[in-house]
Amino acid sequence: MASTSEPLLRTLAPALRELERRLRAWLDAKHRYPLSTLQRASLEGLASDLDRQADALQMEQPLLTIVLMGGTGVGKSTLLNAMAGGAIANASFARPTTRDPVVYYHHSIQTNRLDPALQFCKLASHDRPNLEQKILVDTPDLDSNDLANREKLMRILPVADIVLYVGSQEKYHDKLGWELFLEQRQRRAFAFVLNKWDRCLHPGAVGMRPDEDLLRDLKAEGFASPLLFRTCAQHWVDNPPVANNGAPTPPVEGEQFVDLMHWLEMGITRMEVEAIKARGVSQLLKHLAETMDAVCPPDLTESAERVRAAWSRQLGDEGDTVTTVLLNTLDPYQKEIEHHFASARQKHFTGLMAWYLHTFNKLRYTGSTLRDQIPFAGRSNVKTPQEWDLARFTEACSAAASEQHLQSRLKAMTNRLLIEADTLGIPLGLLSEPAEATARLDWRARYAQAMIEVITTVERGWSQPTGPRRWFQKGIILVADWVPGLSGASMGIFLLWQYTMLVPARHFELMDLLQPLGVVLITLVIMHIVIALCLPLRWQVIRTQFHERLDKRLREELEQHYHQVLTDVTTEVLSERRQNENFAKEIQEVASWLAEREQAASIVNLYGK
Numbered sequence: 001m002a003s004t005s006e007p008l009l010r011t012l013a014p015a016l017r018e019l020e021r022r023l024r025a026w027l028d029a030k031h032r033y034p035l036s037t038l039q040r041a042s043l044e045g046l047a048s049d050l051d052r053q054a055d056a057l058q059m060e061q062p063l064l065t066i067v068l069m070g071g072t073g074v075g076k077s078t079l080l081n082a083m084a085g086g087a088i089a090n091a092s093f094a095r096p097t098t099r100d101p102v103v104y105y106h107h108s109i110q111t112n113r114l115d116p117a118l119q120f121c122k123l124a125s126h127d128r129p130n131l132e133q134k135i136l137v138d139t140p141d142l143d144s145n146d147l148a149n150r151e152k153l154m155r156i157l158p159v160a161d162i163v164l165y166v167g168s169q170e171k172y173h174d175k176l177g178w179e180l181f182l183e184q185r186q187r188r189a190f191a192f193v194l195n196k197w198d199r200c201l202h203p204g205a206v207g208m209r210p211d212e213d214l215l216r217d218l219k220a221e222g223f224a225s226p227l228l229f230r231t232c233a234q235h236w237v238d239n240p241p242v243a244n245n246g247a248p249t250p251p252v253e254g255e256q257f258v259d260l261m262h263w264l265e266m267g268i269t270r271m272e273v274e275a276i277k278a279r280g281v282s283q284l285l286k287h288l289a290e291t292m293d294a295v296c297p298p299d300l301t302e303s304a305e306r307v308r309a310a311w312s313r314q315l316g317d318e319g320d321t322v323t324t325v326l327l328n329t330l331d332p333y334q335k336e337i338e339h340h341f342a343s344a345r346q347k348h349f350t351g352l353m354a355w356y357l358h359t360f361n362k363l364r365y366t367g368s369t370l371r372d373q374i375p376f377a378g379r380s381n382v383k384t385p386q387e388w389d390l391a392r393f394t395e396a397c398s399a400a401a402s403e404q405h406l407q408s409r410l411k412a413m414t415n416r417l418l419i420e421a422d423t424l425g426i427p428l429g430l431l432s433e434p435a436e437a438t439a440r441l442d443w444r445a446r447y448a449q450a451m452i453e454v455i456t457t458v459e460r461g462w463s464q465p466t467g468p469r470r471w472f473q474k475g476i477i478l479v480a481d482w483v484p485g486l487s488g489a490s491m492g493i494f495l496l497w498q499y500t501m502l503v504p505a506r507h508f509e510l511m512d513l514l515q516p517l518g519v520v521l522i523t524l525v526i527m528h529i530v531i532a533l534c535l536p537l538r539w540q541v542i543r544t545q546f547h548e549r550l551d552k553r554l555r556e557e558l559e560q561h562y563h564q565v566l567t568d569v570t571t572e573v574l575s576e577r578r579q580n581e582n583f584a585k586e587i588q589e590v591a592s593w594l595a596e597r598e599q600a601a602s603i604v605n606l607y608g609k
C-alpha cells in the first residue's frame, strides 16, 4: 500500500507547484475587479502553503509534523519532555517566560530538510525508530502576552500536519485557543490531550467532567469521536516509562499517556502519514478553491445592458442641453451665419446675377462685416474671428460655451452616471476611473468639431440640395443667370428695330441708353425676389436643422465614449472571471485526482465534518 501511495504524493508536488505558479501570477496581475487586502493576504498565505506542501511531498519519505498547541501552563512542555523521556523542552520551572519552540526529530533527518519555520527553533534529535517520520514541536503558549511568542506560534502552525491541542482541567476551552482551533480545523488534523488528569478527578470537583465537556463541544463542531487522551505528563517526566522497562502503571485511573505514545509511534503508520498528507493537500486545495470563488468577479453582462439603457437616456438629455447651450452662443451671430450661407449660394450664380448678388449681400450684411472688425464687449464673451472663417468662428463659440458650463456639467453628469450604474449593479469602483478619464477628454475640441461638421452639412444641404429640390434650384439659377442679360439684350434689339425698321423711325436720344440697363436692373430685382421666395434663407429654419443635427451628433459622440467605457470594463471583468474559472477548474482537477486516490486510512477521527 505504502509503495503505491508514495508516487501519488510525489506526483502531486509538481501539480502543486504549477498551481502555486498560477496563483502568484494571478496575484501579480493587474485586476480591474478589486481584491481586498484581506483576500490578497489570504491568497498569498495559500501560495506559500502550496509551496510548503510541494516541498514536503517531494521528499523520499514525507515527514509528519505534530504540533503541540495550548494555553500557558497546561503542560505542553512537560508533555513533550515526557514523550522524549527526559528534559528537552523548557518546562515552566526552568525558564518561565522566554520559551523558544522546541523541535524533537529523528537524527536521520537533515536539519536543512526541516521546514524553514522549524529551522530556527531549538532542535533536539533522538534515535527512536518508531518516531522516525514524525517531528514533534512544542510551541509558545497561544495566550502568551508576549506578541513575539504569538507570532512564533502563528509561523509554526502552517507547518503542522497534526495539531495536538493540549488543555488542562482549568484551561481546555479558552476563547483564544478555541478560536484558533476553529480557524485551523478545516485545514489540519486535530487530536486532543487533556493533561493534568490527576487534577480532573479529585472528589471535590463540581459540574461536568472536563473531558466530557470537551467531547461534547467537539461533537458540536462535527468531531463525532475525536481522539482524546487524558494524561498526567508530570508523572511520566518523573517516572519515564522506558526506565520501567515493562508495562508501566498509570498514576491514576483512566490515564492514557501510554496510549498517546502508542498512537504516535504505531497508530500513525506510513499509510496514515501519507493519508494525512494527502488530506492536508486536499483541504488546502478546498480552501484555495473557496477563496478563489470568493474573489471571482460577478457576471456583469446583464447589469451592463441595463446600465447602457439608463446611460443612453442621461446622455441623450446631456446632448440636448449641450446643443441648446451651444446654439444659444451662436444666436447673436445669426447675421454672420446668414451672410455665410448667402455667400455660399451666391457662388452658384454666374454673370450679371452673380455680380448683383455679390453687391447686394455686401450692402445688406455691411453690419456683420463691420462687426467683424470691432471687438464687441458686453454682448457675449465670444470673440469673433478677424476674418470670416467659419471653422474658427464655431470653435470660438464652443470654447466660450465650454468655459461657461459644459466642462463642469460633464463632470456632474459623469458622477450621476456612476451612481446610476452602481444602483444597477456595476460597482462604483469599477467604472469611476475610466469614466472620469472620459469626462476629462478634450470635449471642447469635440464639441467644436461637431459644430463645424454640422454647420457644414447644413450649409451644404441648403446650398446644394439633392433630389427634386436640386433640379428646382438648378432651374431657378439657370433662369436667374440668363433672364436679366436676355431681357437687356431684347430691349436693345427692340430699340434698334425702332431706329431702323419703324416708320417713321425713332430718333436716337441719349436717355435711350438707360432703357436696357433699367430693364436689366428690374429683372435682376424681380429674379432676386423670386430666388428669395423659392429658396428662402431664414435663420429659424437653419437653426432648427442645426439643432436637430447637432443634437444627434453630440448624443452619438457622448454615447460612443461612455458606452465604450462600459464595454471595456465589462469585457475586462468578464475575462478576469474566465481566468478565475479556468484556475478553479485546474484546482478542481488536482483535487479530484487526489480524492480518487486518497487512502482509506484510519484518519477520519482526526477531522471534523
Ligand SMILES: Nc1nc2c(ncn2[C@@H]2O[C@H](COP(=O)(O)OP(=O)(O)O)[C@@H](O)[C@H]2O)c(=O)[nH]1
Binding pocket: 070, 071, 072, 073, 074, 075, 076, 077, 078, 079, 090, 091, 092, 093, 141, 195, 196, 197, 198, 199, 231, 232, 233, 234, 235
Ligand atoms: N498536576 C499536574 N501538573 C502538571 C502536569 N503536567 C504538567 N504539570 C505542571 O504544570 C506546570 C506548567 O507546565 P508547562 O509544561 O511549563 O506548561 P506549558 O506552559 O504548557 O508548557 C508545571 O509546573 C508542571 O509541573 C500534570 O499532569 N499534573
Ligand SMILES: [Mg+2]
Binding pocket: 076, 077, 078, 090, 091, 092, 099, 139
Ligand atoms: Mg511550555
